[in-house]
Amino acid sequence: MRWLRHPAVYWAVSIALGALFIYASHEKIEAPRAFAKAVYHFRLAGPSAAVGFLPPNLLAVILPWLEAVCGVLLILGVWRREAAVLTGLMLVMFLVALGWAVAHGIDIAHCGCFTVSAGDDDGRWAWLKIPGDLALLAAAVYVAAWPPLRREPQPLASTATVH
């Protein structure tokens, strides 16, 4: 498994994860009201008589930007491990929401995961959403916890035996 600590593998996984998060954020940023509708659908953050519309609306406004900022940092390699931790936390939150939805019989075909236009997500890949999120979570944990090994300095012993 030493290949997992190779810088090229680490960079490739970071960039792929970052690109995916930027892709996932752009439609939600362009259409916050449509994304709010997806958040309402899950019923986890409201709206309800008790909390009103503020919690789900704030989530709909801020979450896509958190995805985008983490995506950019993962690609640029700036604060990469911190961005990966936050990405992992978001994925855990998505998994909890998907699990909750499945447990309560709520349709997850139009979850707003990657697109908020109902026409672009016909539900064919709904079964892939939870395993897909688990795979992305594994990638985020990898980037957060296993940075590449630093190359050790070469020993000077060979020069000592020249005499």
Added chain:
Amino acid sequence: MGARADGLRLWRMATIVSLAALLGLAWNAWSGRGMTLRANALIKPGEKLKEIPAAEAKRLLDQGALFLDARPQSIYEMGHIPGALPLPLEDFSTAFTRLEPTLRQRFDIVVYCAGYGCDASHELVRALRDKGVAAVILAEGWPAWQDAGYATATGAKP
């Protein structure tokens, strides 16, 4: 050293979250695509759509108001508000033609759908308004009615 590094990581994560919150709130305020944070995002800014809670809907039902179910016919048959007529948004033209004589005589119409993220009732009220028929929306729809413990009916008949 370890505690200091952990503190630095936490500070960086807090900075990332704060930056995202600032960007999100600024975009919501100034992009022209934002929404009122305390209002229902299903209602467009400046739009006059009225939502009523389940208790008020029940009172109107008891007074003889006409209820319209915006969900698909198959879902309607699984359970609906007693007396409600099916007017599925997906089949609006046909269903409206069938119900038009009744709808044009009523000024006490309440529309509902599957609640929460479902905006079929909002779309249906907009479509009815375009036809000159006024209606209000049961907030959070069918789940709110069920949660309140009010009577329900099943089958194809109202």
